[in-house]
Amino acid sequence: MNSQKKQMGLNRRQVAWRIAQEISEGSYVNLGIGSPELVANYIPEDREIIFHSENGILGMGPAPRPGEENGNLINAGKKPVTLLEGGSYFHHTDSFAMIRGGHIDICVLGAYQVAQNGDLANWATLDTSKPPGVGGAMDLSVGAKKIFVMMDHLTKDNEPKLMKTCSYPETGFGVVKTVFTDLAVIDILDSKFIVREMVETLSFTQLQSKTGAPLTLSDNFKTLTPPNLD
């Protein structure tokens, strides 16, 4: 994020904090590769959440202390993690049965684009110079009970990522429930973007100008005020 955006909106840690507040006690949660992994750092201390990792872990804990990494204990992003007491290991087909079978309450994914009807594009761009990769994104998008998306409101080139329809290849259709950006919290309801929270440094008209589809202000609208997390 450039400095201007940083000033205007939330940093990644603050977006992760905001998502963490939305996850209720006892939830089974899968965090996608990259920024969504930060969400685990901001779960309120009095809340017990069980993290699932697609490579066969329930009860995944934080990163180990330096020197205590184990190459056989990694997360979906292939980074070293730990196992909490009560955690378990299982093979890949069990792991994806949990995902596809609707046993995961919330999955937080990054995205290139989200459409107003909840379509998600996060596995391929139109760049053909590299091979495509999909990983578990399509399984997660159809399988988890709720899909949260964590992404910047605009691309690096200031193009909207919230769209009427995705221009990138879709991962799943009508699957996204809520989008958490650096500027706003937006629910998807009846194929509409409903702004539940937004930062106070922007007007609603300004937020609309950064969005590729019509926004509706929620009846329960609030200002998005995260703690300072530098």
Place this chain on the structure above:
Amino acid sequence: MINKVINFVEDTVSDVQDGAVILASGFGNAGATNCLLEALMETNAKYLTVVANNAGESDYGLAALIGSGKVSKVICSYPISSGSTIFQKLYNTKEIDLELVPQGTLSERLRAAGAGIGGFYTRTSVGSLLATEKEKRKFNNIEYVLEYGLKGDFALIRGKTADRWGNIIYDKSARNFGPIMAAAATTTIAQVEQIVKLGEIDPELIVTPGIYVDKVYLKK
């Protein structure tokens, strides 16, 4: 007396033929059988198809096998891990084919093959570019796509502990594709860290029963 333990690594993969389908366990490096994959490089087998979650990283193990030119096709979910440069180069010069399969579909196709199931329907990939050629069917008004079982000629898996019957337990998240690939291949070769006497692995804890395993190699 049944004894599936093989003493020399070159004897584990010596009967792999041209065109064989190799199921290679591992999620990144966790559970990857680098010494078996490198032994495969030393054989004369070529035109191999490799089924794995990734397409190797750096220049060892699966990446080395792919770089040796013996692999004509990779079936995987995510060939774009950081360090997966050997595959990417061959892909860009069209020297290797890729069949991209969503990760859960990949593991379920393997499970189906191992369980004698010809195919199954899943919602994963419905409507996407990965489903354009797939047969569709609605169940309870929800659309699914048909996926086929994916069988291997050889599975190369990594366990922690084995016995001479080929019973296997695993280490942490290195389990990943091991148990399902073991069942999905005609011949399964397990690389393990430890071999114990029969009865020493608690039968309640055995993850892969020896019926699925043909050869066990102790990687010291």
